Amino acid sequence: MKKVMFTGGGSAGHVTVNMALMPLFLNEGWSVEYIGSAQGIERQLVSSLPEVDYFPISTGKLRRYLDLQNMKDPFKIAKGVFQAYRLINKRKPQVLFSKGGFVSVPVVIGAWLNKVPVIIHESDITPGLANRISIPLAAAVCTTFPETAEQISKAKTRYVGAVIRKELHQGLADKGRKFCGFHANKPVLLIMGGSLGARKINETVRAALTDLSERFQIVHLCGKGQLDTSIRLSGYQQYEYINEELPDVLAMSDMVISRAGSNSIFEFLSLQKPMLLIPLTKQQSRGDQILNARSFEKSGYCKVLEEEEMTATSLVAGVMEVYNKREGFIGNMRKNKQSEALSSVFQLIKETARHR
Template structure:
């Protein structure tokens, strides 16, 4: 008589979190398909109405769950009085959800929604891996770090600011689909031609009113030499510019972004870490206008200066920006774009995704 054995294959579960801006989601979007392909059960815990929900909806085989969350504001607002109660509620909700789903590991990209998730995971004794994109950690990650098993850093300098033996330098995680863009598709989508070079301008996933205003104020001059695609942020489309030839504006783009990047000669952007490393991977010369130290903790200024020291970009500080300096900086980037691309070609391209996946797998239950 033959003996038959029934082997039980254990399916592991990974819970992702992070949100509030696209920068707190893009790393997760790069990792999620890898774990889906490996047969893991992938879940995402975010806010009810945050941008992370919209972005994760574009993926497949991922269950999205939501919790109550507050916002870590740097300005006075009556909502600050309500937020501690929202966070406490979110911690309770995250604890209950995590207890029920029993994930093997939690991967947190940061942002205010991640704090209740990290605390809920820690109370359930689930290993937590944190990712920090900037040179200095954000407030949410600073709160979460004591509860983490490992902290993955994008910049080598970040380990000095974290002062933790949990911190590991992994490099920049880049979405593979970014390199699949078609310049022809991008130009067709924007109704552009090959007759003039193309600038992509974006002020982060939430947009930048200051950048939007100065760009539009100087459109007539700039359009004499360039075509411009402008990702201006939710609610910031200006109807009076819809008829301008060679200028296209969008609140936000999803699938078309890879094609728009492929067609662009230079990029004007804030200096969020995920975005600028994506531009670096695509060899796109940059004009970086970081959020000022008054409007943030100064992380974007440090990111931009690090890239400038490597010769990948020009930096225009917001407090120094006026019509003249803005146009001069754009023309400088364009004139020096080939030297910037040459330096980008020499940049190291470590396989950060593989490193992070190994860290996650090694620290799962």
């Protein structure tokens, strides 16, 4: 049987492309397997596809800052490489597809040691640390932004555009309102701080709830362990994370407050949702979200609010500006030519497997 293996994790952004691709392989009769961490969000998300066999391995985090865990994690990564090597040697996939994140590094090394071809997907303009380590071992690198080719070997680069999950376009606004207990007579504001949540955004949103709730019904995705159960406010619903109901919630939403992870913002672009983007600061990241957000702002898809400038007052002002100018943002997004990225990556993986 034809077999493809996937890896990637640490955040939902390192899993969503895999989630879009795996059903395509299952529908064509492939055996699909996944290597990820034992406790990461990737395990939770992949569990929604019972046909996919999941194999957990030891992982360590690749940090850019000083931390005592940096002394332990190389041993965890080495253990993960050994586990991944043995798994891949035993399971014998024809190809490995990696979405990145720290869990992917030992898996890519394990595949390379087994001479299994690796295809990597990079969502951001500049590759993350995990992908930078893995790219020399890859047969091809699929990119969302054409500028990424300037950062890596052009011979390996395949510019495909944004991979969008098909199910996101199948959401029903009525189902979203029923799920949240909302009505159709008041606009809906969706707040997403990323799959792991964003404490500063959560705190600022809650400080601004009185003003925001006068104009909007609010869906607040807070991240694991960041719910505030003390809040009792009509028209305000908070969840740690939404999976199956997300297409319906997006369908009913009139605008979005979000971080600026590439996968998410391209999905909002595809759905033509006006955005207020609050990218991670350079102190929190390598600055990729700032580049993503500024690129979208230049194209007229969003307004950017820097976290350093975010207060309850500036947040409300930003939301109202985006909402009042929503028709302009939507008009610009309609001009964006949708790529066939999902099909392109699907075909590339199959072609690579055939030529092994």
